[in-house]
Amino acid sequence: MLTLPSPQQLRYLLALADHGHFGRAATSCAVTQSTLSAGIIALERQLDAHLLERGSAKRPVFTPLGLEVVGRARTALSALEAVAETVAAARDPLSGPLRFGVIPTIGPFLLPRLMPALREAFPRLRLWLREDQTDRLVGQLEAGRLDLLLLALPCACGEVETLPIAADPFLAALPADHRLASRERVPVAALGAERLLLLEDGHCLRDHALDVCGLARGAMPAEDGIAATSLHTLVQMVAGGLGVTLLPQLALEGGVLAGAQVEIRPLESEGGSPPSRSLALAWRARSPRAAEFRGLAPAIAAALQPA
Incomplete structure (x- = not known):
C-alpha cells in the first residue's frame, strides 16, 4: 500500500514553489525555516524521489518531477479544501x-x-x-x-x-x-x-x-x-x-x-x-x-x- 503525503507536507512544497525562497515560504506557513526544510526532505524520502536540485543555488530549483508533483499537489489540496468547504457552506452559508x-x-x-x-x-x-x-x-x-x-x-x-x-x-x-x-x-x-x-x-x-x-x-x-x-x-x-x-x-x-x-x-x-x-x-x-x-x-x- 502506498504511503500518502500529508497535507502539511504538500503545503510546504507549494509554499516553496510560490515564494521561491525557503525563509518566505516558512513565514507563509507560520513555521521555522528548518521545520519547512525538514518537511520537504521527509516528503522526498517518503516518495523516494528528488523534488529539488541540491547545489549552490540560493533559490530552490525544482526538478522536472518536482514541478509535476507541485501541480498535482495543488489539485490534491484543492480537493481536500473542497471537502471542508462543502460542509462549512452547508452548515453556515455566506460566513x-x-x-x-x-x-x-x-x-x-x-x-x-x-x-x-x-x-x-x-x-x-x-x-x-x-x-x-x-x-x-x-x-x-x-x-x-x-x-x-x-x-x-x-x-x-x-x-x-x-x-x-x-x-x-x-x-x-x-x-x-x-x-x-x-x-x-x-x-x-x-x-x-x-x-x-x-x-x-x-x-x-x-x-x-x-x-x-x-x-x-x-x-x-x-x-x-x-x-x-x-x-x-x-x-x-x-x-x-x-x-x-x-x-x-x-x-x-x-x-x-x-x-x-x-x-x-x-x-x-x-x-x-x-x-x-x-x-x-x-x-x-x-x-x-x-x-x-x-x-x-x-x-x-x-x-x-x-x-
Missing part, C-alpha cells in the same frame, strides 16, 4: 473568510458602496480583498489562493465559471475644448480619427476600448512607451489635451473625474445599443461554494446601481 479579487477599474469605484452593504447583509462574512489585473487574479483563483473574482467580460478567464450581473456602459471622455464636445452624442466611428488614450497592457479595459473602436488588440501602441496605469491618470491625460478615451459609467459614478476639465458624452453606435462591458463574478468550475457565490450576486448588483 467565514472569503478571498475576493477585483480588478483596478472596478475596485476603487465599487468597494466603498459594496463593503458596507455586504457587512449589513452578511455580518458573519469576512472579506479578504485583492486588487490586481485580470490575468493574475484568474491565475490566483485557479491556484486556490482566491475564492471569488469580480471582473469585466469579455476576458480570457480560463477554466472558470462566470455569472454576469450588470452592464457597464462606456462613455467618451474629451478635452474641454475638443471639437466633438459640441455634440450631444459621439459616434463610435468618429473616434477612429482621434488619438485614443489607453491603459497600459494587462488591463482588460484596454482591450475593451479597442474592441469598441473596432481596432485589433495590440493596436495603438503608446508613444514613447507611455500609457496610463490607472483611470485617474487617464483622465488627467485627457484633461491635458493629449487625446480622448473611453470611461466606464461605474468609474464616472465613483468620482473618477474629481473636478478635472473633461467633457463626457454618450456613445452612439451603429448597432443602436451603447457599447458596454459586462461586470461578472467568477469562481472555479465545480466549486462547492457556487451556490453561495450566486447568493452574493443580488447584493453586488444592487451596489452597482447609481446612488
Whole structure:
C-alpha cells in the first residue's frame, strides 16, 4: 500500500514553489525555516524521489518531477479544501473568510458602496480583498489562493465559471475644448480619427476600448512607451489635451473625474445599443461554494446601481 503525503507536507512544497525562497515560504506557513526544510526532505524520502536540485543555488530549483508533483499537489489540496468547504457552506452559508479579487477599474469605484452593504447583509462574512489585473487574479483563483473574482467580460478567464450581473456602459471622455464636445452624442466611428488614450497592457479595459473602436488588440501602441496605469491618470491625460478615451459609467459614478476639465458624452453606435462591458463574478468550475457565490450576486448588483 502506498504511503500518502500529508497535507502539511504538500503545503510546504507549494509554499516553496510560490515564494521561491525557503525563509518566505516558512513565514507563509507560520513555521521555522528548518521545520519547512525538514518537511520537504521527509516528503522526498517518503516518495523516494528528488523534488529539488541540491547545489549552490540560493533559490530552490525544482526538478522536472518536482514541478509535476507541485501541480498535482495543488489539485490534491484543492480537493481536500473542497471537502471542508462543502460542509462549512452547508452548515453556515455566506460566513467565514472569503478571498475576493477585483480588478483596478472596478475596485476603487465599487468597494466603498459594496463593503458596507455586504457587512449589513452578511455580518458573519469576512472579506479578504485583492486588487490586481485580470490575468493574475484568474491565475490566483485557479491556484486556490482566491475564492471569488469580480471582473469585466469579455476576458480570457480560463477554466472558470462566470455569472454576469450588470452592464457597464462606456462613455467618451474629451478635452474641454475638443471639437466633438459640441455634440450631444459621439459616434463610435468618429473616434477612429482621434488619438485614443489607453491603459497600459494587462488591463482588460484596454482591450475593451479597442474592441469598441473596432481596432485589433495590440493596436495603438503608446508613444514613447507611455500609457496610463490607472483611470485617474487617464483622465488627467485627457484633461491635458493629449487625446480622448473611453470611461466606464461605474468609474464616472465613483468620482473618477474629481473636478478635472473633461467633457463626457454618450456613445452612439451603429448597432443602436451603447457599447458596454459586462461586470461578472467568477469562481472555479465545480466549486462547492457556487451556490453561495450566486447568493452574493443580488447584493453586488444592487451596489452597482447609481446612488
